[in-house]
Amino acid sequence: MEWSERALVLGVKKHGETSVILEVMTRGHGRHVGVVRSGRSKTMQPVLQPGNEVAATWRARLEDHIGAFVVEPLTLRTHLLMGDVRALHGVNWLxxxxxxxxxxxxxxxxxxxxAALLAHLCDPLAPSLLVRFELALLADLGFGLDLEKCAATGTTDNLIYVSPKSGRAVSGEAGAPWADRLLPLPSFLREGPGASPSPDAIRDALRLTGFFLDRDVFAPRGLKPPDSRAAYLAGL
Structure with a gap:
């Protein structure tokens, strides 16, 4: 078995005296692990850092084996991330x-x-990209939010709340009697990706996605959100 793909480095673990087990995200083969021989060498250590992009070739005798990676650098970001604490938290969070x-x-x-997020992690655009990534992740895991129309009236106007029970948008008029029980819906989440939200809007959006991630994804698995998420929020 063999395949080659562009890959995003997620992390490594020591394996034996000189090797590592590399974890990457690829477009066609998803999240994948494999052994990198001599992965702890001075040459390979800078390449196998979280946030870098590499060209990865995976080989194994059988498909269900852990296999081995041969890795070549494409885009190295360590020098940028080390100078931006928030970006470093963002990599770990991602x-x-x-x-x-x-x-x-x-x-x-x-x-x-x-991949787009990693390319802009040191830019002002990064927080809104992280929010949109969490929304997309919820959808891929089967817990997508419906922010297109009001759950109570069907209107598409003045959608400013989200029901914590259903994950559906609620208009200002329909939600007024229960405003203290609803989650705020920042307007930029219904606008194009070029929107420039305020820090308060970003915090409201992360509160929204965080609520559903905690309830539907982390808690059922007995997990807690990564500490890097809270650290990133603290730096906003």
Whole structure:
């Protein structure tokens, strides 16, 4: 068995004296692991850092074996991330989210979004991209939110709340009597990706996605959200 793909480095674990087990995200083969021989060498260590993009070739005798990677660098970002603490937290946060996906299960849209996010992680655009990634992740895991029309009236106007029970949008008029029980819906989530939300809007959006991630994804698996998410929020 053999395949070659562009891959996003998620992390490594020591394996033996000189090797590592590399975890990557690929477009066609999903989240994948494999052994990198001499992965702890001075040459390979800078390449196998979270957030980098590499050209990865995976080989194994049988498909269900862990296999081995041969890796070549494509885009190295370590020098940028080390100078931006928030971006470093963002990389760790993204890796924690991608690990929620089943191993070897392709999620091409999430791969494309993750690659775009890593390319802009040091930009002002990064927080809104992270929010949109969490929304897409929820959808791929079967817990997508319906933000297109009001759950009570069907209107598409003045959608400013989300029901914590159903994950559906609610208009200002329909939700007024229960406003203290509803989650705020920042307007930029219904606008195009070029929107420039305020820090308050970003925090509201992350509160929204965080609520459903905690309830529907982390808690049922006995997990807690990655600490890097809270650290990123604290830096906004």
């Amino acid at each position: 890796g924690g989210l991608l690990r929620l996906l089943p191993e070897r299960d392709p999620h091409q849209n999430l791969f494309d979004m993750a």
